[in-house]
Amino acid sequence: MKLLYEGKAKRVYEGSEPGRVRMEFKDSATAFNGQKRAEIAGKGVVNAAVTARIFQWLGGQGIETHFLEQIDDRTLDVERLTMIGLEVVVRNWVAGSLAQRTGLPEGTPIEVPVVEFYYKNDALGDPLLNDDHIRLLGVASPDLVARLRQQALRVNQLLVPFFRQRRLILVDFKLEFGWSPSGALKLGDEISPDTCRLWDEATRERLDKDRFRRDLGGVEEAYQEIYRRVMA
Numbered sequence: 001m002k003l004l005y006e007g008k009a010k011r012v013y014e015g016s017e018p019g020r021v022r023m024e025f026k027d028s029a030t031a032f033n034g035q036k037r038a039e040i041a042g043k044g045v046v047n048a049a050v051t052a053r054i055f056q057w058l059g060g061q062g063i064e065t066h067f068l069e070q071i072d073d074r075t076l077d078v079e080r081l082t083m084i085g086l087e088v089v090v091r092n093w094v095a096g097s098l099a100q101r102t103g104l105p106e107g108t109p110i111e112v113p114v115v116e117f118y119y120k121n122d123a124l125g126d127p128l129l130n131d132d133h134i135r136l137l138g139v140a141s142p143d144l145v146a147r148l149r150q151q152a153l154r155v156n157q158l159l160v161p162f163f164r165q166r167r168l169i170l171v172d173f174k175l176e177f178g179w180s181p182s183g184a185l186k187l188g189d190e191i192s193p194d195t196c197r198l199w200d201e202a203t204r205e206r207l208d209k210d211r212f213r214r215d216l217g218g219v220e221e222a223y224q225e226i227y228r229r230v231m232a
């Protein structure tokens, strides 16, 4: 199959018919804009399964996504979208770069979820953009920014209880959106322990990619634990 694109965690191939692409989830992990690298055994299988499960479930809740079907344990077929050049982050608890930017301690609850937009640009290290920066760059219109924000908050309202039922706190997560050929705005990319912070409700143990980013150990075990709880 023709390789269309190779990213840090996935390969994207031309699909079996026009309008379809195949995403293969790799075990490779990077952090800090590719400066830190490792292989996490089983990560690709976990992220493919978790993404398939969550996208299928979100679809049933009325969220339009690119997901079509799971092909094998690390491969999903998805609709080909024209991606919007923004990462949309939603935060329910202070962590990561928000803790660094504000000085608020990690684990501070956030009453009204915080939505942030990052510019998808590896050369710049995916910088945070405000609405005026987005307008200046022409990466999305103000109307589209409003739609992305509203859609990300809808996904958050669905995912918080989804993970709570699995005794997990959804601390924050990143979404990417794109346009389908029919002109619909759809959720793309993945939702996995690579793109979410997930803490055990009782112990606050980190069960996501922060175990790798921060050298906390037990990386493979954390991905397997998320697999067990999400697929249960």
Ligand code: TMP
Binding pocket: 089, 095, 096, 097, 098, 126, 172, 173, 174, 194, 195, 196, 197
């Ligand atoms: P941050 O606190 O580092 O800004 O991350 C916020 C959320 O976004 C966190 O759940 C991890 C996710 N994320 C990605 O999916 N990809 C990235 O490149 C980065 C930096 C964060």
